[in-house]
Amino acid sequence: MIRVYNTLTRQLEEFVTRDPGKVGMYVCGPTVQSEPHVGHGRAAVAFDVIRRYLTWRGYEVTCVRNVTDVEDKIIAAANETGESMEALAARMGARFAEAYRGLGVLDPDIEPKASEHIPEIIDLTQRLIDRGLAYAADGDVYFRVSALESYGKLSGVRPEELRAGYRIEVGEHKLDPLDFALWKGAKPGEPHWDSPWGAGRPGWHIECSVMAEKYLGMGFDIHGGGTDLIFPHHENEIAQSEGVSGATFARYWLHNGMVNLAGEKMSKSTGRVVDLLIILGGRGGQALRLLYLRAHYRSPIDYSEELLDEAEEALTRLHRFLERVTPGEPDAAALERFREVMDEDFATPEALSLAFDLVRDGNRLADAGEDASGIAGAVRVILDVLGLDDAWPAPDELPDVAPVAERFGVTSAGVAAIEELIEKRRVARAERRFDEADAIRSALAEAGIQLEDRPDGTRWVRG
RNA sequence: GGCGACGUGGCCGAGUGGUUAGGCACGGGUCUGCAAAACCCGGUACACCGGUUCGAUUCCGGUCGUCGCCUCCA
Incomplete structure (x- = not known):
């Protein structure tokens, strides 16, 4: 009901x-x-x-x-x-x-x-x-x-x-x-x-x-x-x-409810507004969407850059999990809980709480080498319904890694350059030349690419 | 003044008459060459004062404070 x-x-x-x-x-x-x-x-x-x-x-x-x-x-x-x-x-x-x-x-x-x-x-x-x-x-x-x-x-x-x-x-x-x-x-x-x-x-x-x-x-x-x-x-x-x-x-x-700026209503008539397109242009809409959904739709909320940063961090956690575990047939019990909380006046904060609980459970399973695809499937459904899914406008351009490639003698460009740099770093690590390995990693980080070493190899994410 | 909503831990923010919200940040740990990620551990939070109750953050009354609407507004 x-x-x-x-x-x-x-x-x-x-x-x-x-x-x-x-x-x-x-x-x-x-x-x-x-x-x-x-x-x-x-x-x-x-x-x-x-x-x-x-x-x-x-x-x-x-x-x-x-x-x-x-x-x-x-x-x-x-x-x-x-x-x-x-x-x-x-x-x-x-x-x-x-x-x-x-x-x-x-x-x-x-x-x-x-x-x-x-x-x-x-x-x-x-x-x-x-x-x-x-x-x-x-x-x-x-x-x-x-x-x-x-x-x-x-x-x-x-x-x-x-x-x-x-x-x-x-x-x-x-x-x-x-x-x-x-x-x-x-x-x-x-x-x-x-x-x-x-x-x-x-x-x-x-x-x-x-x-x-x-x-x-x-x-x-x-x-x-x-x-x-x-x-x-x-x-x-x-x-x-x-x-x-x-x-x-x-x-x-x-x-x-209204969106407030420093405690007072954002409103055309007072000029107390934050332009929506400027925000969206700056970092894409999903973080803002999550910021909205963290509070119940009837409550007033405050808007600030700091709160948007927080929301963006939280969003990253969700996305990282779905990147890590390929969603399968959604876990039925999880969806049932989602239904229960959303049935009660569309309680998105509780739905998000559930999603984060599932992410923890799923990560735990994945850490143990067990199957988390059902949990990932449920997370995927929840995010779809909340509109935090993948069906978004194309992500921002890949950061420019050309200077990094040049510095380390890599000739390819774009994703290929990143992959080549990762390989170069792998070799350096294998030969215990950690100074060079760390230099590659930090240069890429400065360019906006984060590297993560995992048991099955090094992965990169925009960061 | 009228009507309405609300005051929760460093910040954001759910919820409940007695048992863990969740996120972000922070501290410790596991893993790792290091890092990141992930996981584990960590904080006697419920504005104040009364009342009801075996027991209230949760119910009732009052006080203080914040916000919204009262012919612009999402």
Whole structure:
């Protein structure tokens, strides 16, 4: 039995899907207004693991992750760079795609864009007006929060308490400060589409209501996003979708914790961000992915270079083991334990703990000359499900060993040069010329190649 | 102020009413010409104060502190 923490009820609940054997999940993707940062990566990885795990558990998973490419912030950012909204959104969208690839995040089954669903957005807006839940005002359309009794059920906000702190901004035409825009009339020079209320564009929130229902239908299983989206974004999605239909929008609401920098939230608005692509470019995504997965997806985590270094060390331990022992038929008991911990709200820290336990057991067996292939097989499966597998972008270029080769009179290049150097060192060791042997080893180490002498010969690893 | 989460050993981070989390770092050892890797051994950790209990880090109450949301946000 899988149990998940549902923000809606604030407790762990048994996971029962709408359609037996199938999971529909909708993950709030980015608003493509600026470069992806480490916080975006965490959200993507959190739901990627959930998706991979549910798939591994035998569910047929349909994963939808949207791109919000029409939004005030994008327009503002585009005005600054002198681009069109479309051009900026496309450029940033490509950057997000690159970052997701670098983190080993699987492509969603469907990746809908807000800009491609304007007719459906207009339709939903009209239906909300028809039901008395929305009203047009001077080219804008607003959702009438007071008309929906259940408003606040996800976030726990109470409209009457909220109202005190809110005010209507200049240029808005709301009847109630709590009301939010479904459609915004375009100002001169702004991107716009025609609508029954004049030229304009969608408000934020409504595109998710439209796209989630279009591709997954009402009452789909998992709606995910960061905790910072609970209010107002997800609250308003529920208001729109459930208000117009009376049906349940999503069964389980899952939210990932924030990434902090020195204890405080990483956020676009404050400029406290670490650029995701710079990190990925520097050392590849797996270490960062492991850093994310060391903590439970709901907990806030801190990001720092030191923590990333640690994660990288830990990752190396896992990979070294799989390099050492060829995986065979996975050990069934180990997979059963993996299933147990992951069934409990996707407890990746415990899954990793298990993986490290298995690595120790496996190394012990291998040291004793016994068969560890079953354990290695289980480790391989666990890492696959966590997305820490081998299916990654090509590793970095081999370090340049040419200077080392030249110094020791080796004429070949690349891997062949390394192998030749190893042979040269073997001979030196056999003749007990350890000074030369150690010189070769330390020269290679400086170039980025570590040598390890084992009973069955010397091996090299990037280091 | 309202709502929510959380305070665990040098650092990160799980978990449990009484018995080993795990990783990283550190010290000792085995192996090795040396090293690396691997393995073994090593630290009376659960913010504070009360309460419930035979027994609490784990449950309850309070105190202090940290963080998130409260119409930008993953």
